[in-house]
Amino acid sequence: MGRIEQAFRRAREERRAVIAPYFTVGYPDVPATVEGVSAAIRAGADLIELGVPFSDPLADGATIQKSSTAALNNSVTLQSCLEVTRLIRAQFQDTAIFFMGYYNPFLQYGIEKLADDAAAAGIDGLIVPDLPPEESGPLDDVISRHSLDLIYLIAPTSPDERIEAISKRARGFIYCVSLTGVTGARDAVSAGVPALIQRVRAHTDVPLALGFGISRPDHVASVAPIVDGVVIGSAMVNLMGDTPAAERTQVVENYVRSLADAGRR
């Protein structure tokens, strides 16, 4: 059984939602990313999304845009992201780790080489927000041969036919986008979430993780009864950027623990 499946099975047995924080690699700097991820795992994160920075993140709001620009200014490349993965994997063997990034940096690295190097570094899958199933064939075919999962996204605007088609291809879990919009912390969870989750469940038994706009423990508590996992993106990035280095480990641990507690059903 792979790490992704194990993470969702363990959470189900413990009657809680999988907690999946997102870190832009190299924001505010590379050592901070390793430190922040380690703290999050110690505090109960089941799955880590490592954001591979891109110059033109068109599905992202201001927070992740800013962090990506800063990371690129820190000379972060896909190579650095692989190194960060190796460092984390050396400490934590059971946590599922993903790359989340736009297609072009993966494409330029070379899909075959990416699959080899990512699998060797300990990556479990890829989330590529600008790669819908119509275009995902070349990447999906190659990485699946290396036992890496390509995680597909479903949005509130996805009609039932698309949900059905995406569900057939899905491995690992499906990333459900909570709202019609870009990433970024919001005050409240979108009212459309229960309807979206119900529509997706009608087509698949694959675990469903919910992301976009989930930033607080009360958000997690409100959706934990109906989803299998939650992704915390911009709020995590803000925390990493705004917290003084000396306090970072403690602040990240406290935050992730509060999310994990809120995720218990």
Next chain:
Amino acid sequence: MTIVKTGADAEAPGRFGRFGGRYVPETLMAAVTELEESYAAAREDNEFLSRLDHLSRTYAGRPTPLTLAERLTEQSDGARIYLKREDLAHTGAHKINNALGQVLLAQRMGKTRIIAETGAGQHGVATATVCALLGLECVVYMGEEDIHRQAPNVFRMRLLGADVVSVTAGSRTLKDAVNEAMRDWVTNVVNTYYVIGSVVGPHPYPVIVRDFQAVIGQEAREQMLEVEGRLPTHLVACVGGGSNAMGLFHAFYGDSDVAMVGVEAAGHGIDTGEHSASLGAGKPGVLHGSFSQVLQDDWGQVTETHSISAGLDYPGVGPELSYYQETERARFTSVTDAEALEGFKLLARTEGIIPALESSHAIFEAARLAATLSPDDIILMNLSGRGDKDLATVTDALGIELDRT
């Protein structure tokens, strides 16, 4: 208006050889599919086509004239040079052709809010104009840097009732304006139509924009047959995203004796790295929803570009032009900022026409090419826009010299 149904994409919809596709977030997939279906229905709808045709003639000023540039021809001492006068279209550039078509399409689809990106401001002005004409809400995203260097167009858009939003991310130019427009579209996709201004973006945009611009080449081809009794030997057009080039080239796609020359912006020179020549110096990659030639570093990060003309200052190019390059249907060259300024002055002084800085790249190349050809050859150049918007930039660059002469 006739929509030409043959072209590089006739075999596989959405792809031009290996280029094109739709690399967009899932949230937009339903919208691009709806757009594709609505556009397919609109181009079979005689009422839509006759409304577009009517407005093109009675509002936008079509057909635009074909002008024999006699003194420019004389001075170049070679091929005869004809200008397709898109500078005479309403709002001063070819951009109105696409804006009119797409905003009519948006209205037919029942969308109430229109968004657009703009670089030089010509596409923003054209979109704001059609929105004013049809009474639709209009928001235009424009890089902060472009807002400064194209101030007259910002003023025009605001006069027309558009909301001009300054984009301060990244290089603060056209590329970032496209990103921001995409983010707006992702957020407001239910009631919003995104009018892309060039032959870029996810399928079906490169096809839609090309089809609405193809009127340029269709008219010019007929006009040329009328005055010369034969087709031109060469076509010349400047290339940023590529809409005026595709607009001119498309009707001649099947005329294998007609050579096509696209002119990119070499900025300070290709070897300085400060340019916008995606076809000349890019690599295949994904930007703004399609696979095409992209200026990028070894790690796939899109690089910052430079051109004196805001409309060419873009690191990508339409996928159909990448296909034309790969199949050698067209060849691509580049012209520096300094050479474009020469082209600007040349047309002003030989023909009494002040061209846009974008078009000035094509003028320099047309004159350079003409000199290498014989008087039997005919160059048809797309004069894509007029230069009023560039007077501040040009006087800054040439100020001292103009004072003296």
